[in-house]
Amino acid sequence: MKVSSTGSVGASGASRAKASGGGSSFSLPSVNGASGAASTASVGGLAGVGSLGALLALQANGDPLERRRRQVKRADDILDILGEVKIALLDGDVSTGTLDKLTRAIREQRESTDDPRLDGVLNEIETRAAVEKAKLEQARGA
Numbered sequence: 001m002k003v004s005s006t007g008s009v010g011a012s013g014a015s016r017a018k019a020s021g022g023g024s025s026f027s028l029p030s031v032n033g034a035s036g037a038a039s040t041a042s043v044g045g046l047a048g049v050g051s052l053g054a055l056l057a058l059q060a061n062g063d064p065l066e067r068r069r070r071q072v073k074r075a076d077d078i079l080d081i082l083g084e085v086k087i088a089l090l091d092g093d094v095s096t097g098t099l100d101k102l103t104r105a106i107r108e109q110r111e112s113t114d115d116p117r118l119d120g121v122l123n124e125i126e127t128r129a130a131v132e133k134a135k136l137e138q139a140r141g142a
Contacts, residue, residue: 031074082104082125089132099133 081102088094106126113119 017119032064071109071112074105076110078093078102078105078109078125085132094132094136096136099129102129 081098084098085094085102088098101125106122106129110119110122113122
């Protein structure tokens with residue numbers, strides 16, 4: 001499907017039909033001529049609902065299933081980084097880059113949580129990463 005314009009639709013007014021050649025013309029009887037044009041104009045105000053801004057807002061929220069998939073992926077990423085840190089600590093060669101990557105991943109995850117227990121676990125992991133980073137910097141400075 002090709003979208004040719006992103007502009008919104010303006011309010012519609014009464015149509016202006018051109019009279020064709022011939023002596024007779026066709027017209028519909030109306031109860032109140034002004035009310036037809038007014039009701040048509042009021043419907044034009046609903047066109048803003050289909051605007052690009054509304055579409056982008058709906059896409060940003062996403063459905064709960066998609067949001068859950070993203071959260072699970074972020075959690076898997078954090079667990080993978082924690083596994084790297086664990087192996088590096090056991091081998092004795094943890095790097096500040098790995099600890100920085102872990103800290104960044106935790107900060108990104110924290111923005112989307114509203115569970116106090118999960119926030120507590122993330123705080124503990126972030127604190128431990130900061131301690132390990134400080135140990136590394138102290139060992140390199142000595």
